[in-house]
Amino acid sequence: MSQCKRQKVTLLGATGSIGDATCDLLELHSDEFEVHGLAAGGNCDRMFELIKKFKPARVAMSDAMAANKLMERLTAQCPDLAATTDILVGSEGVTELSGDGGADMVVGAIVGAAGLKPLLNAIKTGCRICLANKEALVMSGQLFFDMAAKHGSQVLPVDSEHSAIFQCLPPSEQSRMGSCDLASVGVKEILLTGSGGPFLNCDLAELDNVTPEKAVNHPVWSMGPKISVDSATMMNKALEYIEARYLFNASSDQVKVIIHPQSVIHSMVSYEDGAVLAQLGQPDMKTPIGLAMAYPNRMTTSVQSIDFTKISQLTFKQPEKERYPCLFMGIEASKQGQAMTTALNAANEVAVAAFLSKRISFKAIAHTVDHVLSSISGTDAYELEEIMAIDSKARAIANAFINK
Numbered sequence: 001m002s003q004c005k006r007q008k009v010t011l012l013g014a015t016g017s018i019g020d021a022t023c024d025l026l027e028l029h030s031d032e033f034e035v036h037g038l039a040a041g042g043n044c045d046r047m048f049e050l051i052k053k054f055k056p057a058r059v060a061m062s063d064a065m066a067a068n069k070l071m072e073r074l075t076a077q078c079p080d081l082a083a084t085t086d087i088l089v090g091s092e093g094v095t096e097l098s099g100d101g102g103a104d105m106v107v108g109a110i111v112g113a114a115g116l117k118p119l120l121n122a123i124k125t126g127c128r129i130c131l132a133n134k135e136a137l138v139m140s141g142q143l144f145f146d147m148a149a150k151h152g153s154q155v156l157p158v159d160s161e162h163s164a165i166f167q168c169l170p171p172s173e174q175s176r177m178g179s180c181d182l183a184s185v186g187v188k189e190i191l192l193t194g195s196g197g198p199f200l201n202c203d204l205a206e207l208d209n210v211t212p213e214k215a216v217n218h219p220v221w222s223m224g225p226k227i228s229v230d231s232a233t234m235m236n237k238a239l240e241y242i243e244a245r246y247l248f249n250a251s252s253d254q255v256k257v258i259i260h261p262q263s264v265i266h267s268m269v270s271y272e273d274g275a276v277l278a279q280l281g282q283p284d285m286k287t288p289i290g291l292a293m294a295y296p297n298r299m300t301t302s303v304q305s306i307d308f309t310k311i312s313q314l315t316f317k318q319p320e321k322e323r324y325p326c327l328f329m330g331i332e333a334s335k336q337g338q339a340m341t342t343a344l345n346a347a348n349e350v351a352v353a354a355f356l357s358k359r360i361s362f363k364a365i366a367h368t369v370d371h372v373l374s375s376i377s378g379t380d381a382y383e384l385e386e387i388m389a390i391d392s393k394a395r396a397i398a399n400a401f402i403n404k
Contacts, residue, residue, distance in 0.1 A: 009293075010037035012098060012118055013109030015046040017224050018132045018158070021285045022107050022293075023050065029299055036103045039094045039110070039118070042066040048073055051081055060088040060097040062114070067093070091117070098122040105293065107158070108133045111226055112349050113391055116140060120384065123153040130292035132158035134236075134243040139342045139387050141246030145178030155247075156292040161192055161240055162247055163288030164266035164279035171296075173248070180249040189253075191268040191276070192244055193260040195220050196319070197232040200261060204322060210362035212355060220263040220283050229352045233365055234319060238330020242341050245334055252335050257327065259317045264306065280306060325366040329373060337380040339390050340373060346394035347372035354402050364402075371401045 009026065013019045019040070026033050035054035040047050042063035047070055051059060061067035067089040074082040088097055091114065098106055099121030105128035108119045115133035120140070122129060124147070131137075137144055148155050155177045157163050166174055169187070173180040182190075198217055199207060216228040223231065230236035237257055244255050266288075268278040281287050286301040293299065321328050326348070333340040351368035354360045360368070375397050381387045 006032055006034045007104045007293075008036040008102060009033050010039070010098060010103035010106045010122070011035065011109065012039045012094065012106060012115065012122075013111065013132070014038040014050055015040040015043040016109055016111060017227075018107075018109035018285060018289065022109065022289050023054075025286055025290050025293065025299065025301065026054065028301070032299075033293070037097045037100070039097055040066075044069045044073070051085060052078065055081065056085065057102065058086040058088065058097050058100065060093040062091045062094050064089050094118050095121050099124055101125045101127075103127055105130055107289070107293070108136065109158070111135075111224060113139060113345060116387075117384075120144065120147060123147045124151050126152045129153055129155045130158050130289065131155055132289070134159060134239045135345050137243045137246040138239050138345045139391065140338070140384065141178075141242070141341075142338065143382055143384065143387070145246065148178060156295055157243075157247055158285075158288050158292050159240060159243065160281075160283070160285060160288050161194075161267040162244060163291055165190055165192070165244065165248060165269060167279045167291070168267070168269035168277035169248070177247050178249060180247075182248060182250060182254060186272045187254070188270045188272050190244060190248060190250060190255045191270060192237065192241060192255055192257050193263075193265055193267050193316075194234060194237040194240075194257060194319070195231065195261055195263045196259040196317075197234060199232055199323070200259065207323075207363055208361070212358065215355070215362060219261075225356055226349075226352055229355060229365070230348070232362075233326040234324040235326040235330060235348050235352075235365075235369075237319075237324075238327045238333075239345065241327075241331055242334045252331070257319055257331075259319050260314070262311070262314055264311065264314055282306060326369060329366070329369055333373060338387065339379050339381040340376065342381060342387050342390045343372055343376040343394035344369060346391045347398040350395050350398035350402070360402055368398050368401055372397045 035056045037058040038056050039060040044066045095118045098118035106122040107130040109132040116136045119136045215232040216225045263283045265278045270276045284303045290299040290301050333344045347369045351365040372394050381390050
């Protein structure tokens with residue numbers, strides 16, 4: 001890949017697992033990319049190190065105390081950097097940074113609903129969006145792509161599954177995320193793979209005794225705690241199902257979820273002529289991140305190619321509704337519109353946080369989500385204000401259910 005000038009990058013969620021992988025690539029390809037901005041939550045120590053390494057023009061910390069601590073530390077230890085680094089505070093600061101127009105591309109890796117407003121603000125600048133925040137589409141898929149079309153912002157998937165699907169589609173469809181015409185290019189269905197998480201083969205009775213420590217111990221992927229729990233419940237696959245429908249303009253019948261424990265095949269596309277195209281690779285996020293950043297080219301990474309002589313088997317199975325109720329609730333919610341998918345995500349975020357803090361059981365995550373979905377009316381949501389109102393309502397219902 002060659003560039004006339006270095007591409008400027010703003011990284012949202014710089015201190016998380018996707019952020020770490022992106023930073024590795026930015027360092028490896030420092031001759032092609034420069035960091036304009038970094039945003040994070042409250043990890044002051046990690047952000048301090050990133051500022052020293054990349055020397056961004058602007059930094060945003062959603063945690064005000066962490067932002068103040070960062071400013072004090074920079075002033076005391078790196079006065080030159082303190083003088084040249086603009087530090088923004090709070091969620092408003094993150095949103096301001098994302099939409100300041102200083103970046104050619106924004107990597108959206110903030111976990112959860114907190115990533116929505118910054119990404120919508122970034123779209124207004126017309127930059128490339130490397131989308132790792134599935135909740136943005138779960139909550140605002142139609143609005144998201146309507147805004148992208150209006151402002152000329154290119155959206156490219158970073159989630160490994162959606163990147164795999166993207167790579168299995170012809171260039172005509174790769175160029176129009178959000179408005180694909182799958183039937184016109186002979187696509188029969190999208191096969192969205194998932195590992196099944198750490199409880200794929202356990203007795204169902206064992207789910208009564210799942211602890212946070214067990215739930216975050218994913219057998220294949222290295223992820224943050226929230227996403228690891230979502231993998232264990234397969235809520236992550238429910239969110240990815242919804243994301244896939246918006247990204248590829250797919251009907252509910254055009255997307256199928258199958259379990260593939262080895263996580264070698266990241267997803268597949270089945271065509272009308274009987275052909276099935278699959279993207280295979282190591283379970284390492286640097287591959288899909290690098291593709292989104294370099295597209296239509298590819299970049300070198302530290303990821304090793306698969307040695308097929310060392311793969312003993314590739315297995316697949318249908319997900320069980322009794323084992324993964326969250327997956328099936330998500331698929332059903334996607335058929336009912338944006339209000340229900342927003343409520344699904346909000347309820348899950350509240351429930352997972354409660355589980356990780358040991359306030360509810362593992363199985364109570366699904367019970368909480370089910371209660372919220374049954375309590376939300378079937379009204380749809382499109383505008384950001386409507387979406388955020390549904391989000392707040394769902395969180396209030398979830399908290400009340402947990403605290404009763």
